[in-house]
Amino acid sequence: MAAADTPLLFRAVSKSFARGSQRVQALDQIDLGLVPGTITALVGPDGAGKTTLLRLAAGLLRPDGGVVTVLGADLGSQGHSLQQEIGYMPQRFGLYEDLTVQENLDLYANLQEIRPEDASTRQQDLLKLTALGPFRTRRAGALSGGMKQKLGLACALLRAPRLLLLDEPTVGVDPIARRELWQIVQGLRDKGVTIFLSTAYFDEAERCDEIILLHQGKLLKKDTPKALSAPLQGRCYLVTDEFRSKRQLREALQARPEVQDARILAEGVRVLCRSGAAAAAEGERWQAVEPAFADAFVDLLSDPQENEAYHAEPPNQTPADGRPASRAETPETVVDVHDLGKFFGSFAAVKGTSFQVQKGQIFGLLGANGAGKTTTFRMLCGLLPASSGSLRVAGVDMRRASSQARARIGYVSQKFSLYGNLSCAQNLAFFSAAYGLRSSRRRQRIDWAQQEFQLHDYANVNVDELPLGIKQRLALACALLHSPPILFLDEPTSGVDPLARREFWQRITGLAEAGVTVLITTHFMEEAEYCDRLILMSLGEVLAQGSPEEIRSQARDAEHPSPSMEDAFIRLIEAHESQIRRAS
Amino acid sequence: MLARIWALVIKEFLAILRDKKSRLVLIGPPLIQLLVFGYAATFDLNHIPYAVYNQDTGSASRELLGDFQGSHAFRQVAVLHSTGQIAPLIEQGKALLVLQIGPNFTADLLRHQQAPLQVIIDGRNSNTATLALNYVNSVLLSFDNRWAAAQQWGRPPAQLVVRAWFNPNLLSRWFIVPGIVALLTLVVTLLVTGLSVAREREQGTFDQLLVTPLTPGEILLGKALPGIIIGALEAAFISLVAVFWFQVPLLGSIPALALGLLLFLLAAVGIGLMISSLSLTQQQGLLGVFLFLVPAIILSGFATPIANMPPLVQDLTYLNPMRYFLVIVRGVFLEGDNISLLWNQYWPLALIALASMAAASWLFRHRMH
Amino acid sequence: MSLQRLRALIHKEFLQILRDPSAIAIAFLMPMFLLFLFGYGVSLDARHVPVAVVVDHPTPQTSAFVGGLQESPYFRPQRYDSIQRAQHALLDRQVSAILWLRGDFSRQVLQGNTASIGVLVNGVDANDARIVEGYLQGVWQNWLQQTAADAGKPLLVPVRVESRIWFNPALRSRDYLVPGLIAVIMTLTGALLTALVVAREWERGSMEALMASPVTMAEILLGKLIPYFLLGMGGMLLSVALAVWLFAVPLVGSFWVLLLCSSLFLLAALGMGLLISSVARNQFVAGQIAIIVTFLPAFILSGFIFDIQSMPAPIQFITHIVAARYFVSILQTIFLAGDVWPIVLWNSLALLLMAMFFLGITLLRSRKRLD
Structure with a gap:
């Protein structure tokens, strides 16, 4: 492909960073070119080098070796004039939170030197496109996550760029806002804009014209979604079994050596076999399906050895209080919420929510950004007082609970709150002591956590330096040290790469099988299928309740x-x- | 319960010490401040630059000027030959003062007539000017005595015999350096505790702590102890430097100092935790610490005497824990005080410590969410 | 350089300042607070020093001396009937000094001998002790004069000091502390606040978004420099107004010269602030560095409180790299002595060089890139 035709061309581009005394190779000899007027997805696990690659394309970093050509010109020599033609949205878009929506738009319009009369019509268009019109005078800091992303996108689009670079534009964004963002992006492609974005969602990648798969700084594959999944033809099946729950079925399937991956879907369990078909067991119905990009991703990236280890030792949580797991014959209500309400001033964050959670259930809270999920969670954990209604967790109100009662819950907050400058081992040591574990039991549980969550390699690494997926494992390990019978997980998979998510759900289902009650919030709708029961929240109210x-x-x-x-x-x-x- | 608090303390220490930046904050600034304050913060005058405009040719003026030249407090920078030269010299700050001696100086003195020595002094820095005039006076006093005795002027009816207790040579450093013990202890303790809760809030670990079986009291204690331990180590270190490097005498009882330090640290930690509970971000915490520190230092008697302040401001200083601790440190170092002599400082300090700790724990419980 | 972009950046900065409580606190609250603290609270002028007076044997001679003490505005004499009790009072810090007229005072005076007047000062605060000692000498000299005049005898002191104090005849410490404080205040907005706001842009990721736009680095820097320059000058004008109208500090020199010199200093301070934030990209570290390398030196090493000439030679040498040193010298001169050109010009030159140096390095170091 000639350099002039392609909006973005990398030739043998390498980039390394100093971390402490060592140099980390973030990108290694990358060659790629984009096709004009297409959407290209950049996919890969945490720390694969996606952000670095996008920053290089935006001219924010200079490559150590190789050449980056943007819109036919070398970024090194003509970087400045080129930046008028590029729209770039960083992962955390740098909105000025003290400024209103309109002021942010004005600022970036002026920075792009758009004439005021042109700017106002362009802004009108963008406000209409992003449906932010009613919020023009609201400060950016007061917008929901999805609205912030849309505003960031609007700012990047002010001077109709020819090349648009988006770094994980849909992280932490609810499905509605995500769909809206995608409508905007696809509309832009139809106008001839070339779009290059990184994403953690398979369905998003599948919507793109091309996918670039990045792994450990190397370009693994670059092809259309179809072409990427084509080799898996004949290895993908949908399995159903009328007599077993989907979760039990998934467990059973995953345990078979010929099965590489098993995921729960709405219709049944989707299986990726190692080679060809596998024998169907009694009562199972196997149905061949088209391979998807998700299968290709798993196939290309999963480490066979790690997988083996996983099969050899299925998730095995020592159940609460050391008693053997036994699913209660009569369901025991563990969480009982009745007419719960929370007001911040005159704003009702949660209005009259009621639900019950039985022992051993996985209970999901779904909702758009700002629906009141996190507020409900915080009230359940005793972090916020309820304004009205009653709530009982394991028979007590956590707000007034004694130390012993609080030892019955485990909590993983949205940001995997750990001590950033303490090492993995030190975090485990601290939380085990905080939960009152002593001497031999403490040592035993820390060993268990390191073993179960494969944290040995990171024992002496500071948490700040860990990839997000490992942080998530550690956060979960810390919350499970005291073997709590109830587990609260607030968006535990947000921003975590697909492989880590898959592993995470294997653990959670394992815990539920062992009798642990799990309450979880998530933005990933396909994850809702793992739940026994769900509530769907919007604007502080429960819209629907029941099984998936x-x-x-x-x-x-x-x-x-x-x-x-x-x-x-x-x-x-x-x-x-x-x-x-x-x-x- | 002890094990849990112990774990908190260990965690707090690790969080502070494993971070290069906060390690630097604990070690770098105090050391720099100690040296800078120890050497730069002085009111003693040395080598006062002065110029001479002597119109007298006699022996008396030569003898008097000889006294000035011989004094280590003065340094002659110019000899002038006209009055016109005086103004530029003073204005430009090349000389702090000009000694002007009239043409009849020696003749008058020999006739037993009083003769004037004119001193023109730069009053821009009034404190320096006051002190320099005092120095001139003391040089003159010894000259007068000598001259009066030699020339049979008769004796003055009375003479001042001045003795300074506790600091016979009136060295500023003896005053300032023990003060630094109080100053830096306060700064470090406030920085450690003032930002600690805010840091956990920012990282989100505060919620994580609250869902553990730890009680608010245990968390508070876990936050307070590291501040007290670090503050105590810092104070001990600076005291050692004061004694062995700056050669400030330590005459009093060390238990008296330790008791004062403990009460002071409790008060400081209480205030730090109050700021910490009130602030949501580290920036707010830093600002809060800063807004407390500056007046606390200025209104403590560290550099300027409390007695010189207007009555209303003096009353305000009774709320300042540093005020009391400064008296204790200086009392123990220079005046050789023991516990029984310092009761008047201990009980207000204990009261402040109690109040600030109570306020901190109240705020802590009420601002948890 | 595009005016449209620059205007937009400046406009944004002002909106942020107005909406950020901590910026307001540093830019306006802190200066007022410091001015009031130093204007009213801090003084090195000892007044009404409590002095214990012990007269073993009261006579007309002793009452004449004590009378002189009572009339002095510097002292608040308190009578103690024995030296032991007075010494207790000194130890208890109830008095700063003891004046002791022994039993034989009158006899010695009348016999024509020299009586000795015992003075005990608490030397812990050496500066205070020295000032008290000087005041006591003054009282003593007055008494000598008075006694000689009463007796119709010539004064027995050969040389009399005739001091003429220029620029601050009343020797009010407020008159030099308040002008010097302006340097500290401008350091606060110029260096500390600027370092903090730039570091905040890095922390929040807005710097990355700015850099991906066609803005040039010079525009980004000017977009910070101009608003905080105006803010700093605002703080300076506020301080001057308070100094002159509230604290009655004379402004002898020209206001315009003061304005010009202040802007030079502010440029140097801003240069330091921007340089700090280009090194430290988080607020906590930037704040720490700014306090250590700009705020504290402006307080201690600038001659604002402590006389530079009395410092040991190595420390004096260090003060030459403290911008505030030059500015404090200019401030004290313009306020109290007038436009003394050699001082104003040389110090301004130093400020100009420092401003150019810091701003130049900042411009050189700033690359429109993240690595």
């Missing part, structure tokens, strides 16, 4: 005979919001 099937069926109509969880989510929430809008 029940929720999905609520959104079923003639047009959509089998809606996915994401469809159900979007339709229920949109219906609710428009209802509220009509009421007011």
Whole structure:
């Protein structure tokens, strides 16, 4: 491909950084070129070098070796004039939080030297596109995560760029905002803009024209989604079994040596076999399906050895209080929330929420950004006092609970709150003591955590330097040190790469099988399928409650005979919001 | 419970010491400040630059000027030959003062007539000017005595015999350096405790602590102990430097100093934790520490005497823990005080410590969410 | 350089300053606070020093001496009936000095001998002790004069000091502390606040977004320099106004010269602030460095409180790299002595060089890149 045709061309580009005394090779001999007017996805595990690659493309970093050519010109010599043609949105878009939406837009319009009369029409268009019009006078700091991302995108789009670089634009964004963002991005492609974005969502990658798979600083594959999954033809199946729950089925399938990966979907369990078909066991129905990019990703990136280790030792959580796991015959209510409400001033963050969680269940809280999930969680854990209603966790109100009662819960917060400048081992040591573990039991549990979560290699590494996936493992390990019978997980998979997510869910289902009650919030709709029961929240209210099937069926109509969880989510929430809008 | 607090303390120490930046904050600035304060913060005048405009040719003026030249406090920078030269010299700060001797100086003195010595002094820095005039006076006093005795002027009816207790040579350094013990202990303790809760809030680990079986009291204690330990080590280190490097005498009882230090640290940690509980981010914490430190230092008697302040401000200083600790440190170092002599300082300090710790724990419990 | 971009950056900066409470606190609250503290709270002028007076045997001679003490504005004499009790009071810090007229004072005076007047000062605060000692000497000399005049005899002191104090005849310490404080205040906005806000842009990621836009580095720097320059000059004008109208400090020299010199100093301070933030990209570290290398030296090594000439030679040498030193010298001169050109010009030259140096290095170091 000639340099002039392609909007972005990397030739043998390498980049390394100093970390302490060593140099870390972030990118190694990368060659790539984008096709004009397409969307290209950049996919890879944490620490693969995605952000570095995008920063190089934006001219924010200079390569150690090789040449980066943008829109036919060398970034090194003509970087400045080129930046008018590039739109770049960093992962944490640098909005000025003290400035309003309009002021942020004005600032970036002026920085792009757009004439004021042109700027106002362009801003009108963008505000309409992003549906931010009603929030023009709101400060950026007061916007929800999804709205911030949309505003960031609007700022990057002010001077209709020819090349748009987006670094994980949908991290921490709820499905509705995600869908809106994608509509904007696809609209731009139709206008001829070349878009290059990094993402942790497989469905997003699949929507792109091309996918670049990056791993440990090396370009692994670059192809269309179809071409990437084509070699897996004949290895993908959908398995159903009327007599077993999907979770039990998944456990069983994953344990078979010929199965490389098993994931729970709405319809059943999706299986990726190592080679060809596997023999169906009694009662199972195997149905060949088209391979998807997710399968290719797992196939290309999973470390066979690690997988073996995993099969040899299925997740095995010592159940609470050391008693052997036994699912109670009669369901025991562990969490009981009745008419719970929370007001911040006059703003109702949670209004009259009621639900019950039985022992050993995985209970999901789903909702858009700002729906009140985290507030509900914080009240359950005793971190916030409830304004009204009653709540019981293991028979007590955590807010007034004694030390012993609090020892019955484990909590993983949104940001994997760990001590950043303490090492892995020191974090484990501290939390084990904080949970009151003593001498031999303490040592035993720390050993267990390091073993179970494969943290040995990181024992002396500061938490700040860990990739997000490892941090998530450590956060979960810390919350499980005291073998709590109840586990609260607040968006534990946000921003974590797909492989780490997959591993995470294997652990969680294992815990639930062992009798641990798990409450979890998530933005990933496909993860909702792992839950026994769900509630769907919007604007502080519960819209729907029940098993994943029940929720999905609520959104079923003639047009959509089998809606996915994401469809159900979007339709229920949109219906609710428009209802509220009509009421007011 | 002890094990849990111990774990908190260990964690707090690790968090401070494993971070290169905060290690630097604990070690670098105090050391720099100690040296800078120890050497630069002095009110003693040395080598006062002066010029001479002597119109007298006699022996008396030569003898008097000889006295000035012989004094280590003075340094002659110019000899002038006209009055016009005086103004530029003083204005430009090349000389702090000009000694002007009239043409009849020796003749008058020999006739037993009083003769004037004119001193023109730069008053821009009033403290320096006051002190320099005192120095001139004392040189003159010895000249007068000598001259009066030699020329049979008769004796003055009375003479001042001045003795200074505790600091016979009136060295500023003896005053300032023990003060630094109090100053740096306060700074370091506040920095350690003032930012600690805010840092956990920013990292999100504060919530994590609250869902563990740790009680608020244990968390507070776990935050307070490292501040006290680090403050105590810092104070001990600076005291050693004061004694062995700056040669300041340590005459009093060390237990008296230790008791004062403990009460002072409790008060400081309480204030630090109050700031910490109130601030949501580290920046706010830093600002809060700064806003407390500056007036606390200025209104403590560290550099300027409390007695010189207006009555209202003097009353305000009774709330300042550093005020009391400064008296204790200087009392123990220079005046040889023991515990029984310092009760008047201990009880207000203990009261402040109690109040600030109580306020901190109240704020801590009420601002947890 | 594009005016549109620059204007937008400056506008943004002002909006941020107005909406950020901590910026307001550093730029306006702190200066007022310091001015009031130093204007009202801090003084090196000893007034009404409590002095214990012990007169073993009261006579007309002793009462004449004590009378002189009572009339002096510097002292608040308190009578003690024995030297032991007075010494107790000294130990208890109830008095700063003891004046002791022994039993034979009158007899010695009347016999024409020299009586000795015992003076005990608490030397812990050496500076205070020295000032008290000087005041006591003054009282003593007055008494000598008075006694000689009363007796119709010539004065027995050969040389009399006739002091003429220029620029600050009343020797009010406020008159030199308040002008010097302006240097500290401008350091606060110029260096500390600037370092903090730039570090904040790095922390929040907005710097990355700025750098990906067509803005040039010079525009980014000017976009910081101009708002904080105006803010700093605002703080300076506020301080001068308070100094002159509230604290009655005379402004002898020209206001315009003062304004010009202040802007030079502010440029140097801003240069330091920007340089610090280009080294330290998080607020905590930037704040620490700014306090250590700009704020503390402006306080201690600038001649604001402590006389530079009395410092040991190596420390004096270090003060030459403290910008505040030159500015404090200019401030004290313009306020109290007037436009003394040699001082103003040489110190301004030093400030100009420092400003150019810091701003130049900042410009050289600043690359529109993240690594």
